[in-house]
Amino acid sequence: MTEPGSTTWLSSPIRTARLVLRTPEARDRAASIELFASPEVGVYVGGPRPREELERAMPDIPLRRPGLFVAALDGEMIGMVTLDRRASEQPGCVGPDVGETELGYMFLPEAWGRGYATEACAAVLDWFAYERPGEPVALRTQTANNRAMRLADRLGFVEVRRFEEWGAAQWMGLWSRSGRPRPA
Numbered sequence: 001m002t003e004p005g006s007t008t009w010l011s012s013p014i015r016t017a018r019l020v021l022r023t024p025e026a027r028d029r030a031a032s033i034e035l036f037a038s039p040e041v042g043v044y045v046g047g048p049r050p051r052e053e054l055e056r057a058m059p060d061i062p063l064r065r066p067g068l069f070v071a072a073l074d075g076e077m078i079g080m081v082t083l084d085r086r087a088s089e090q091p092g093c094v095g096p097d098v099g100e101t102e103l104g105y106m107f108l109p110e111a112w113g114r115g116y117a118t119e120a121c122a123a124v125l126d127w128f129a130y131e132r133p134g135e136p137v138a139l140r141t142q143t144a145n146n147r148a149m150r151l152a153d154r155l156g157f158v159e160v161r162r163f164e165e166w167g168a169a170q171w172m173g174l175w176s177r178s179g180r181p182r183p184a
Contacts, residue, residue: 010069016123019116021069021081024062028070031077031108032062040109044145046166071107071120078116079107081124086138100138100174101128112147118154125155129177136176143169 013022024032033054035041042048063070063080071079082104103125107117128137139157141148149171157173164170 010127014069014123014127016119018073019078019120019123020072020075021120021123022072024064024068024070026061027075028077029058029060029062032080033058035079035106035108038109041106044142044148045106069120069124071116073111073116078111079105079120081105081120083124083128083137100136101132102138102140103175104139117151121151121155125175125177134176136174138172138174140170140172143171 010023013020015021033051036049036054037051039048067083067085069081069083070077071081082102084102084104086100086102103121105117105121111117125137128135139148139152139155141152143149143162152171152173155175156177157175159171159173161172162169163172
């Protein structure tokens with residue numbers, strides 16, 4: 001996780017039926033640039049970033065930080081899942097003294113509609129439930145993002161709040177599962 005010493009960070013990849021969730025590697029740079037430059041991906045996350053800017057700014061090993069999982073299919077990055085600590089003063093927080101962990105994800109458009117996001121996010125949530133039993137996870141999305149709203153439902157997030165942020169209606173849900181066995 002993002003808080004030093006609070007959780008052991010991904011000592012080995014998480015394997016699902018079709019995906020490997022792992023730390024970023026140098027071979028993920030081109031896919032990372034494609035992900036952030038994609039107009040389709042950028043619709044609900046503030047828009048695409050200019051490819052030239054990304055080419056200049058993206059390090060050789062992109063996105064490397066605790067809380068970020070590369071979702072790889074047959075060795076190639078198709079997306080990413082993130083777990084980030086949220087400050088309690090952010091809009092949409094459950095309470096003034098709660099700093100939840102927030103789930104985020106982005107996948108390349110060619111990976112959409114195949115269940116990869118559901119598979120990857122479920123595996124990350126299972127991993128988190130083992131590492132931090134009983135700690136809730138938040139997910140925020142624009143209410144207009146129908147795909148994200150359906151994914152939140154499939155993953156078991158329960159609505160706790162709707163609010164306005166970045167000029168759009170937002171939805172926030174919470175997920176919690178304690179006592180789960182460690183994922184294989």
